[in-house]
Amino acid sequence: xxxxxxxxxxxxxxxxxxxxxxxxxxxxxxxxxxxxxxxxxxxxxxxxxxxxxxxxxxxxxxxxxxxxxxxxxxxxxxxxxxxxxxxxxxxxxxxxxxxxxxxxxxxxxx
Amino acid sequence: xxxxxxxxxxxxxxxxxxxxxxxxxxxxxxxxxxxxxxxxxxxxxxxxxxxxxxxxxxxxxxxxxxxxxxxxxxxxxxxxxxxxxxxxxxxxxxxxxxxxxxxxxxxxxxxxxxx
Numbered sequence: 001x002x003x004x005x006x007x008x009x010x011x012x013x014x015x016x017x018x019x020x021x022x023x024x025x026x027x028x029x030x031x032x033x034x035x036x037x038x039x040x041x042x043x044x045x046x047x048x049x050x051x052x053x054x055x056x057x058x059x060x061x062x063x064x065x066x067x068x069x070x071x072x073x074x075x076x077x078x079x080x081x082x083x084x085x086x087x088x089x090x091x092x093x094x095x096x097x098x099x100x101x102x103x104x105x106x107x108x109x110x
Numbered sequence: 111x112x113x114x115x116x117x118x119x120x121x122x123x124x125x126x127x128x129x130x131x132x133x134x135x136x137x138x139x140x141x142x143x144x145x146x147x148x149x150x151x152x153x154x155x156x157x158x159x160x161x162x163x164x165x166x167x168x169x170x171x172x173x174x175x176x177x178x179x180x181x182x183x184x185x186x187x188x189x190x191x192x193x194x195x196x197x198x199x200x201x202x203x204x205x206x207x208x209x210x211x212x213x214x215x216x217x218x219x220x221x222x223x224x225x
Contacts, residue, residue, distance in 0.1 A: 004152075033213075042200060043153075043216040088152060096141055096160070096204060097168070098214055100152035 006089050006101035012108055018076040020104045022089030025070060029091040032065060033098065034074045037086045046074070046087075084108045113137040114217035116201050122223045129188040131220050133201030135181075141204035142184040143214065144168075144176060146197040153200065159184055191224045198222075 003025045012018045024032070030051050035043040049056045049063045049072075056063045062075040076083055086103040113136045123129050133142060141160055145153040145168075155168030157176040165176050173195060175187045188195055201217040 035216075042218045043202075045213055045215060048213060090153075097143075097155060097158060098153075100145075100154075102150055102152040 003099045004089055004091055004101040006087075006104045008102065008104060010104055010106045012079050012106065014079060014081060014108050014110050016079055018074075018079045018083065018106055018108075020074045020076075020087050020089075020106065022072040022074075022101055023070055024072065024089070024091045024099075026091060026093055026099070027070065028093050031092045032063075032072050033088075033090040033092070034061075034063065035088040035090060035100075037088065037103070039085075043088065079106075079108050081108050081110070114201060114203055114215060116199075116217040116220050118220060119218065120221045122225065123191050124225050125192060126190050129191050129222065129224075131186045131199055131201075131222070133184045133186070133217055135184075135201075135203045137203060137205055138181060139203040139205035140181075142178065143202040143204070144174075144184065144186045145200045145202065146170065146195075147200060147219075148197050156186065156199075191222075193224050196222060196224045 006022045031048050033048040034046045036046050037043050047058050047061050054065050060077045064073045086105050088103045089101040090098040092098050115134045117132045143158040144156040147153050154170045156174050159165045159178040177185045199220045202214045204214045
């Protein structure tokens with residue numbers, strides 16, 4: 001996980017936007033991913049972006065990729081209590097393995 | 111996720127005993143992975159498989175072995191469990207479950223406690 005870094009905690013008010021940031025080091029990354037983990041559960045794939053894209057939108061989720069700075073972000077619009085979870089950023093290179101960040105715990109407060 | 115199951119889901123064992131965790135997939139995916147999850151470390155790759163009888167080490171493979179005798183099953187063995195192997199273990203497969211070839215999908219996890 002040292003190749004992928006994320007802030008550990010984020011607190012956001014219900015209805016506001018959440019932005020979770022991630023930096024990675026491998027310039028040969030092909031795909032970058034966001035996973036969500038709810039308490040006691042496995043990892044759920046939220047979205048992913050190919051390295052030649054700079055933005056991807058999927059309903060309330062927007063992924064931004066700055067390849068020059070090796071920076072990835074996930075924006076969740078209109079954050080709800082059900083969005084409280086741990087969010088993992090991960091990168092994939094040509095060998096089909098994923099490297100994960102330590103995870104960002106998002107807490108949504110009323 | 112629907113196509114990946116892990117057994118057992120919970121296990122308590124004693125130091126020095128062998129433990130085998132099983133991952134079973136029904137999606138006919140070529141690639142399978144074992145990760146462990148520990149606080150502050152995210153998920154770290156233990157071993158992975160790129161086909162039947164084809165396996166390779168990940169970043170934290172010491173103390174673990176794997177076997178894949180058929181496409182659908184990937185076994186993780188702790189030959190002699192230690193307390194440092196207390197963790198949550200996740201299996202993953204790679205393939206097109208409603209997505210592209212580049213996505214990994216995870217099983218529900220196995221919580222292992224080594225006393």
